[in-house]
Amino acid sequence: MSNLLSSILNMLFNFTNDWGLAIVGLTILVKVLLLPISIKQKTALLKQRKFTTEIDEIKKKYKGNETKMTEELTKYYTKNSSSFLGSFTGLIQIPILIILFNVIKTNSVDTGSILVPWVSNLKSYDTSYIIPLVYALVSISPNLLNYIRHLRNFDESKPLKQNLVSVIIISIILTSRSPVGIGIYFITSSLVSFIEELIYRLIIRNNRLKQI
DSSP, rough: OHHHHHHHHHHOOOOOOHHHHHHHHHHHHHHTTTTTHHHHHHHHHHHHHHHHHHHHHHHHHHHTOOOHHHHHHHHHHHHHHGGGGGGGGGGHHHHHHHHHHHHHSSSOOSSSSSTTTSSSOTSOTTTHHHHHHHHHHHHHHHHHHEEEESGTTTTOOOOOOOHHHHHHHHHHHHHSOOOHHHHHHHHHHHHHHHHHHHHHHHHHHHHHHHHO
């Protein structure tokens, strides 16, 4: 797998003559290939939120009647048990992303890119901290969708401000200590994830409106 991704990266470089654009192309390609898995994971998480709401309703309905509550919860879990497994499909992405990370880090991306003209070598660090700051903003963008009421899923709440701050800090630390090429990968991956999440939520919202 590592050799395959490395070959594709070199092929994209030969086509674009720019390592930065090659990394962007490779990242988009991998994200597209993983799209079915990602959609399945999002759907599973959406169902889990729905399940949580419905389970709370059952507990509220049969409060004070432990026997009936246990009976109804057992029926509910039995009926929907297979739906809980979907969220684990996201784990498949982890080894692929690790391989992609290593391919970018170890390849011969020792030149600059039109995408980052202030950096002369994609294997160096961005001492201007532009890449870390851009990635920090992009990484929290999917969470900001929860602030748009029409794009929330079920009882999904707004992300806590301290959680967003934590994501920003971690993102800056991660990319400030990584080669610029890796930073380009992180930014591209996060942008694609944001677009994917936005489209998915719009589709879900449209389907709900049709059911009304």
